[in-house]
Structure formats: structure tokens, C-alpha cells
Amino acid sequence: MNFQPTCDIEALVARAQMYHRIRQFFAERQVLEVETPILSYAATTDVHLASIPAQRDLAGQQHTHYLQTSPEFAMKRLLASGSGAIYQICKVFRNDEHGRKHNSEFSMLEWYRPDFSIKDLMFETTDLLHVCLQERFESVRPMILSYKHAFQDRLQMNPLQASWQELKECANRVGLNVDLGKDRLAYMDLLFSHMVEPSLGFDTPVFLTDFPPEMASLATVKQDDDGEDVAARFEVYIEGLELANAYDELVDVDVLRQRFMQDNLARQAQGLPIMPIDERLLAALPNMPTCSGIALGLDRLLMVAMQRMTFQQVVAFPADRA
Numbered sequence: 001m002n003f004q005p006t007c008d009i010e011a012l013v014a015r016a017q018m019y020h021r022i023r024q025f026f027a028e029r030q031v032l033e034v035e036t037p038i039l040s041y042a043a044t045t046d047v048h049l050a051s052i053p054a055q056r057d058l059a060g061q062q063h064t065h066y067l068q069t070s071p072e073f074a075m076k077r078l079l080a081s082g083s084g085a086i087y088q089i090c091k092v093f094r095n096d097e098h099g100r101k102h103n104s105e106f107s108m109l110e111w112y113r114p115d116f117s118i119k120d121l122m123f124e125t126t127d128l129l130h131v132c133l134q135e136r137f138e139s140v141r142p143m144i145l146s147y148k149h150a151f152q153d154r155l156q157m158n159p160l161q162a163s164w165q166e167l168k169e170c171a172n173r174v175g176l177n178v179d180l181g182k183d184r185l186a187y188m189d190l191l192f193s194h195m196v197e198p199s200l201g202f203d204t205p206v207f208l209t210d211f212p213p214e215m216a217s218l219a220t221v222k223q224d225d226d227g228e229d230v231a232a233r234f235e236v237y238i239e240g241l242e243l244a245n246a247y248d249e250l251v252d253v254d255v256l257r258q259r260f261m262q263d264n265l266a267r268q269a270q271g272l273p274i275m276p277i278d279e280r281l282l283a284a285l286p287n288m289p290t291c292s293g294i295a296l297g298l299d300r301l302l303m304v305a306m307q308r309m310t311f312q313q314v315v316a317f318p319a320d321r322a
Contacts, residue, residue, distance in 0.1 A: 002321065005316040005317055005321075006312040006313065006315065006316070006317065006318055006321060007312070007313055007314055007315055007316055008313075010306075011302065011306060011308070011313065011314045011315075012316065014302060014305065014306055014314075015298075015302055015314070018132055018298070018301070018302060018305065019089060019298075021131050021132060022089065022109060022128070022131075022132065023089075025127075025128055025131050026087050026111070029085075029124075030085070031085040031086065031087050031111060031113075032083060032084065032085065032086050032087070033086075033087055033088065033089075034075065034078060034083065034086045034087070034088050035088065035090070036071050036074035036075060036078070036088065036090075037068075037074060038067060038068050038090070038091065038093075039054060039056065039065040039066065039067060039068070040065055040066055040068060040073070040074065040278070041063065041065055041066075041276060042066070042073065042275070042276045042277060042278035042279070042280070042281070043066035043068075043069070043275045043276065043278075044069050044070070044275065045259075045260045045263035045264050045267065045275045045277065046069075046217065046263060047263055047266045047267055047270065047272065048189075049069050049094055050094060050095035050096060050097075050272075051066040051067065051069055051093075051094075051095065051275065052066065052067040052093045052094075052095045052104070053065070053066055053067075054066065054067060066275075067092075067093035068090075068092055068093065069092055069093065069094050070092055070108065070110065070295055071088050071090050071092070071108070071110055072110065072218070072293070072295070073278045073280075073281045075088060075110060075112060075293075076112070076249070076281060076284065076285070076288055077280060077281060077284045079112055079114065079288050079289060079291065080284035080285065080286075080287040080288040080289075081284070081287070084114060085111070085112065085113050085114060086111065086112055087109065087110065087111035087112075088108075088109070088110050088111070089107065089108070089109050089298070090107070090108060090110075091105055091106070091107060091108075092105075092106060092107075092108045093105050094106075098318075098319060098320070099311075100309065100310045100311060101241065101300065101310075101311055102311060103299070103311050103312075103315065103318050103319055104319045105319060105322070106297060106298075106299050106311075106315075107297070107298040107299055108295055108296065108297060108298060109295070109296045109298050110293065110294065110295045110296070111293065111294060112249070112291050112292070112293040113291055113292055113293070114289040114290070114291040115289065115290065115291065116291060116292045117248070117292060118209075118232055118233070118234065118246065118247075118248045118292050120292065121246055121292040121293075121294055122142070122144070122207055122234065122246075125207075125236065125244065125246070125294060125296075126140055126141075126142055128296075129142075129205065129236075132301055132305060133301075133304065133305050135305070136304065136305055136307070140204075140205055141204055141205075142204060142205040142206060142207045142236070143203075143204050143205070143206050143207070144206075144207045144209060144234075145200075145206055145207070145208055145209070146208070146209050146210040146224065146230075147159065147192075147208055147209065147210055147211045147212065147230075148160055148210060148224070148228075148230075150196050150200070150208060151191070151192070151196060154195055154196050154199065155170055155174075155191060155195055155196070157170060159188050159191075159192075159212060160212055160228050160229075160230070161228075162184075162188075163184065164182050164183065164184035164187055167184060167187035167188055167191065168180070168187050170187075170191060171187055171190055171191055174191070174194075174195055176190055176191065176194055176195075178190060184214075185212075185214050185215070188212065197237070197240060197242065198240040199240065200237035200240060201236075201237035201238040201239055201240060201241070202239055202240070205236060205237065205238045206236070206237045206238075207234045207235075207236055208234060208235045208236075208237060209233070209234045210224050210230035210231070210232075211230060211231040211233050211235075212230065212231065213229045213230060213231055215231050215233075216231035216232075216233070216250070216259075217231070217233070217247070217259075218247055218249060218250050218256065218259075219231045219232050219233040219247035219248055219249065219250055220232045220247075220248045220249070220250050222248075231247075232247065232248035233245065233246055233247045233248065234246050236296070238304050239304060241300050241303065241304060242297075242300070243296055243297055243300050243301055243304070244294055244295060244296040244297070245294065245295050246292060246293065246294035246295075247292065247293055247294075248292050249288075249290070249291050249292060249293050251285055251286075251288050251289075251290060252285075253282050253285040253286055256282065256285060257277070257282055260277045260278075261277075263275075264277075299311055299314050299315060302314040
């Protein structure tokens, strides 16, 4: 049985140095470091995320709780209680994720900025990337590119207007012969992950903005320059690797409850487990300030900083050796 770590000592040292820089970065900006529970009675309803359940006893009764896929819900409850700007470095868990860029347990940096616009958060994210990647890049000057234009540049079609049939035909043309039924979003994800994402962020980091409204998740919806509805969010890509996901945070409790319920209906239709809705988050939401928030994968950031090709090269013990 192999007991040795999959990364070298250099990676352990680089991770420690990165965490120190991140904490110093936020201390200088008076952003408070917080901790929240890893286990919760509720979990994400996102159809594309699989939570890991765990059994535990509370007051003599057994409960099913879930390992967090993100500290988002608990951090928003802190924001609603008047915490001000906060950040967290923590472990998060997603069932059955493994591969060159994935592990079912990974490290995340998440932070929230009350009264920050999504553009303000882009500027701050750029500053943080410069701090963390200064040995690799002389400067970090991201390019801002909309999801729609990235799609059009590479596939000559507007994903905001395309039907599922048009998306399926496009997938077939580029050799992605997969039957996804009439699931328009699934075909869009297939095309994006295979034909768009791998090309992003090689000349300079890319901030991909204005996602289709179906991908709003916990973000607000706005109109782009062409008058089309889009999600107010951005993702960060460097060398084809998605590093971060940011939202102009949704604070409308009725809309959020409806999205949770729609997610569970979609989960039911796909034979996935129905997830308990976080009623504590919904109760707190009316008190939450307008803000922008972002989640950044620290293991992937370390991969970029060290020019390592696999997740296993930057963590001590991946899931198959834990």
C-alpha cells in the first residue's frame, strides 16, 4: 500500500506561502476571516452538483447532514447578521469528482463584498491574482469576454437564442455525437466544455461574463448591451482552467425559493435525490446587504502558479489515497 503523498515538498511550501499572501491581502483591506460549519442539514439544490451525505447524532437523534459544496449559505447568513466584508479558506466536497482537474475534496477561497459591484469585484480579483501569481506572471491584465461572444467566436452561433435542435446540430458538426434529449442547457454545457473552455486564458487571463440566464444560479439577471437577458456573474480562466466563479448576489427571497424548487423538480426528473432547502438562509436573506461574492479554487490556482498539470501534483493525498 502506497502511503506517500502525491505532491512534493515544493508544492506544500508553495501552498503555505500562497495562503499567507491571501490572508495578508485581505487583512490589508480589512476583510474579516471567518469559519462556518462544514456539515449542514441543508445542501445545494444545483442539479450539476452532488453533495456527500453524512449521518450524525444530535440530542440522541440521528440526522442526515451534508458536507458543504461551498460555504456560501452560511457566509450569507453572517452577512445578513452584519458581519461586513468576509472571506474564508476551507475544504469543500463534491461527490464522485475526480480526474486531472478534479478531486472530491478540495480547497476553496470564498469572499463577499457588501456594496461592491461585479466590476469592483473583478478589479479586486485581478489584484489578488497578481499577488498569488507574481512569480509566474509579471502582471495580470485580464481580458473581459462575454459568454455569448466566446461562443460566437468559436462556434458561430448565439447560445442565448439557439434552440436545443440547433445546439445539437452544432454538437454533431464538431464530432460531439451525444444524445442529451431535448435538454438545451446540457447541449450548451457540452459545447462550451469541449469547444470553448479549453481555449480560454492562454494569452492573458479571461474574465468570462454575462452567462445565459438559465445559468444564473444565485446571481441576479440583467440585460446585456444587446438587450438580451443574462446572468450577472463572471468566471475566471487561465490556460483553459476555470479558477473562480463570481456573482452579483441575488437577495430576493421569493425568487431564490422558486429557483431552489425548480432545481429540485429538475433533480426529480433526472432521478437525482431531492435536496433539503436551506430555510435558515431564506429567513436571513431579507437582511442581507447587496453585495458581490466569489469562490476561487485554491488547488487549481496553485496548479497555475507552479505550472503543474494535475490536481494530484499540488495536494498531499487525493481521494484515492486519503
